[in-house]
Amino acid sequence: MSAFRDYKKELMAAARNERIRLALSRAIKSYRANTDKALKKFPHTVKMAEEVREIKEKAIGEMAKLAEQASAAIEENKGNAYIAQTAADALNIIAELVGSNKLIVKGKSMTGEEIGLRQHLEEKGNDVYETDLGEFILQKLGGKPMHITSPAIHVPREDVAQLFARITEAELTSDVEELVATARKLLRDKFCQADIGISGANVVASDTGTLFLIENEGNIRLATGFPPVHIALVGMEKLVPTLNDAYKTTEVTWRYANYTVPSYVSLVSGPSKTGDIEKVTTYGVHGPKEFHVIFLDDGRTELAKHPILRQALYCLRCGGCLYECPTFAVTAGHFGDKYFAGIGAIWAAMISQDVEKAASIAYTCLTCGRCKVRCPVKIDVPETIIELRKLIAQGDKKD
Ligand code: SF4
Known part of the structure; x- marks a missing residue:
């Protein structure tokens, strides 16, 4: 009570x-x-949204099968996939992959928020940076997200200016461009120095094991492309059967999230690779050498019933x-x-x-x-x- x-x-x-x-x-x-x-x-979006409803209705009924399919595809792409039945399982898998004393750059993830991922990794002795600007502000303020896509929607610019002035020990105005430039400076090096990048995913195509990530800031690209290890935590409800289903779901998502088109949509299916020397496929080139995806059930299969x-x-x-x-x-x-x-x-x-x-x-x-x-x-x-x-x-x- x-x-x-x-x-x-x-x-x-x-x-x-x-x-x-x-x-x-x-x-x-x-x-x-x-x-x-x-x-x-783009008026076709409304019709496409009806199709997406049908895709989701069907996909939710077969989440376990889709998670198995996606895991097999990711393994075939030389990534590692895990199916976590509970939040505790997911936290254990990730904590084991991460270890301690690591520098981690993290993109926004509602599923991560759901299971308290950042706090868990910090308790294990890691230095975790939220890199989405809104999440970064909240991390530094010690607050919690207040919206799915705009987590710091309730924080006025004056409060951000005060916060950043405290961190940088510099005089700052509440000019938004100046504040964004300050955040860029504060986080830029972290992407290059990080041991591990963590992300969620907006949609996952089960047939190819491809993660779709929608964003505007570029932080997800850096967090998933720069560090040697990329770990993704994904709720199983994000799975759809095919690449084509995933394209449609992604387009509808960003359009109803108020974007004609977002600055970036990243598609990630495995660790970086090359075949440039005698067509010998070799993993771990400029992007991550390791790619791990954790699919989280934690009550979703039960809810689907x-x-x-x-x-x-x-x-x-x-x-x-x-x-x-x-x-x-x-x-x-x-x-x-x-x-x-x-x-x-x-x-x-x-x-x-x-x-x-x-x-x-x-x-x-x-x-x-x-x-x-x-x-x-x-x-x-x-x-x-x-x-x-x-x-x-x-x-x-x-x-
Ligand atoms: S977040 Fe979007 S898809 Fe989800 S219930 Fe709200 S309007 Fe519908």
């Missing part, structure tokens, strides 16, 4: 926070304008629903747990197994359905929330 009281207190404080409201109102306005413009320029709640696994993590949610607009990620807003309740209940947190989110949700209208794969969040409330009331979801 005390967790509920804390949640309520935090939520009410957020709702009274003018800065959150200001930051969110600006972000919502620009998200809607950018996404509507992108969809107008539920006829209504399984929809949560179709989520592309575009973040579109968050910009339409009236509660999120005034509370940001305080309305959620590791994943946010209505859909976050399903993840809290079924993946994190935190029923108190799930109930708090489920009963905060207004079930207004605005999220469903924006969602590219038409996840019926109100339907899942009503089902979840029923399960909680019946006691079918217990801690």
Whole structure:
């Protein structure tokens, strides 16, 4: 009960926070304008999103098979693949690969956030740098992400300036370009010096074992291309059967994440290789010498069996629903747990197994359905929330 009281207190404080409201109102306005413009320029995306819904519906029903297929393909490409049944398994596999006293550069990963990956590696004596600018700001502030695609959405530029001035011991204005240039300077060397790069993946093609990574900053390219070892942690719901399915899913994801086209989409299928000397294939050239992919189940296969709640696994993590949610607009990620807003309740209940947190989110949700209208794969969040409330009331979801 005390967790509920804390949640309520935090939520009410957020709702009274003018800065959150200001930051969110600006972000919502620009998200809607950018996404509507992108969809107008590429109207085929709406039809493609319907196809992606069908791809995901089918893929979620065969996640275990797709994970096996993808693992075989990755091994064939001279990478290493692992299937982790639980969060603890995934943390153990990664901790064993990493060891201690390593310098690690990490790209943004919701799955990493879900299992507390950075904290775990730090406890093992490693120096971990979040390299996504928003995540880097939060790491240095000691805060938690408040949005799927824009984790520091609630932090105004003035606070970033203060933070960076403290780190660099230099006078800084709140000019955004100056702040971005400062972050570039702070992180540039780390990419070159790092022992290990860690990433997630937006989509994975099972037939070729290819990871698709969408980004704009270039940090993922550097983190996955520069260090000698690349480790990727991927939730099993990211698997789709073919390369062609993956292209479609990726395009729909970025367009509903408010991009006409992102600056970078990286496709990674194995460690770097060459055949330039007498066509002898040799691994470990300029890019990573080692490539490890950990597919995480941790409740996903179980969730896929539920006829209504399984929809949560179709989520592309575009973040579109968050910009339409009236509660999120005034509370940001305080309305959620590791994943946010209505859909976050399903993840809290079924993946994190935190029923108190799930109930708090489920009963905060207004079930207004605005999220469903924006969602590219038409996840019926109100339907899942009503089902979840029923399960909680019946006691079918217990801690
Ligand atoms: S529920 Fe739909 S709109 Fe929200 S993040 Fe997932 S795919 Fe995007």
